[in-house]
Amino acid sequence: xxxxxxxxxxxxxxxxxxxxxxxxxxxxxxxxxxxxxxxxxxxxxxxxxxxxxxxxxxxxxxxxxxxxxxxxxxxxxxxxxxxxxxxxxxxxxxxxxxxxxxxxxxxxxxxxxxxxxxxxxxxxxxxxxxxxxxxxxxxxxxxxxxxxxxxxxxxxxxxxxxxxxxxxxxxxxxxxxxxxxxxxxx
Numbered sequence: 718x719x720x721x722x723x724x725x726x727x728x729x730x731x732x733x734x735x736x737x738x739x740x741x742x743x744x745x746x747x748x749x750x751x752x753x754x755x756x757x758x759x760x761x762x763x764x765x766x767x768x769x770x771x772x773x774x775x776x777x778x779x780x781x782x783x784x785x786x787x788x789x790x791x792x793x794x795x796x797x798x799x800x801x802x803x804x805x806x807x808x809x810x811x812x813x814x815x816x817x818x819x820x821x822x823x824x825x826x827x828x829x830x831x832x833x834x835x836x837x838x839x840x841x842x843x844x845x846x847x848x849x850x851x852x853x854x855x856x857x858x859x860x861x862x863x864x865x866x867x868x869x870x871x872x873x874x875x876x877x878x879x880x881x882x883x884x885x886x887x888x889x890x891x892x893x894x895x896x897x898x899x900x901x902x903x
Contacts, residue, residue, distance in 0.1 A: 732770040734760050739781055743821045748828075753777060778831060779839050785826040786842035789815050793849040804853045809872045809900030810893075816876035823876065875899055 738759045742750050753767045753774060760766075771777040792811055801807035816823040825831070826843075833840040851865040875896070878884045886892055 731760075731762065731766060735767055735770060735777075736780060736784055739777060740784065740822065743781060743825065744819070747821050748778070748825055751777065751781075778825060778828075779836055781822065782826045782828070782831050783838050783842040785819065785822040786839075786846045789826070790842070790846040790849055793846065797849060797853050803901070805868060806897070806901045808850060808853055809868065810896055812869075812872040813876045813879065813896050813900065817879060820880050823880070827873075872900060 735756055739751055739756055742756065742759065751774065753771065754764045756777070757764045757767050767777070771780060789812075792815055793808055796807045796811045797804060799807075831839060833843055847865065847869070850869060851861055854861040854864045854868070875884075879892075879896075884895075886895065
């Protein structure tokens with residue numbers, strides 16, 4: 718395979734291939750394992766090729782967080798569209814499950830180093846994810862925002878406690894049942 722910058726990339730969408738490879742690296746090695754040169758090597762392109770799509774490591778991390786919020790919002794929207802008996806509890810379980818299945822991506826999405834101010838793409842993706850929750854809460858704008866923030870705080874806190882192993886499961890205790898019970902009171 719040629720890695721010449723003049724040759725067309727054989728997959729057709731280098732940016733997407735880089736993001737998919739970065740998601741795999743993020744899942745396996747965490748944020749510390751992500752570097753543009755290592756990513757280029759993983760995808761099989763020249764070390765300069767990723768810089769056509771991400772001008773820095775920070776830009777790559779931002780793009781990964783945007784991808785995470787988009788996937789997260791899609792899973793939340795799918796739950797809302799399925800018309801569950803208790804939409805808030807269903808979305809709460811989906812939130813916590815997403816965090817547990819994608820721990821490094823979830824941590825990156827909410828990382829304080831990725832401030833949403835000055836990053837319109839990231840802010841838009843994060844706001845769209847929150848909007849799915851706010852929409853399910855319903856009601857007037859002021860009240861539903863507070864209810865949505867309260868629900869978000871509860872499920873986010875639960876997700877972080879589980880990710881950090883701060884909640885120990887007792888013998889015979891089922892994690893999904895525990896999550897369902899906790900978020901059932903949203």
